[in-house]
Amino acid sequence: MIFLSTFAKVIQHSLNIIDQYLREEIKTSIREIFVEVKAEFEKDRDEFLKNEKEWLTRKEAANYLSLSISTLQNITKNKQIPSSKIGDSIRYRKTALDDYLKSNER
Helix, strand or coil: CHHHHHHHHHHHHHHHHHHHHHHHHHHHHHHHHHHHHHHHHHHHHHHHHHHCCCEEEHHHHHHHHCCCHHHHHHHHHCCCCCCEEECCEEEEEHHHHHHHHHHCCC
């Protein structure tokens, strides 16, 4: 009887060790998967941001701000939004448009 009791304790102890080992292995696997998914997400996000247009034409900027072209021209003339002249066309940096929107939040 003592032998069976000792054997049961050894088995239980072995199962506890295996359980602890498997938990650590699972945690490690989950961490590795998380790191891979995060890296993929960041790569996709960076690719998206890289492909997003940085400079907009006057028409695109007006559409982006939901303004008429003449209103955008007036805002630009009043130096509320910076612009750049490239040849005969005016361009607006998208971040400047976002800044303008933020500054006019209520």
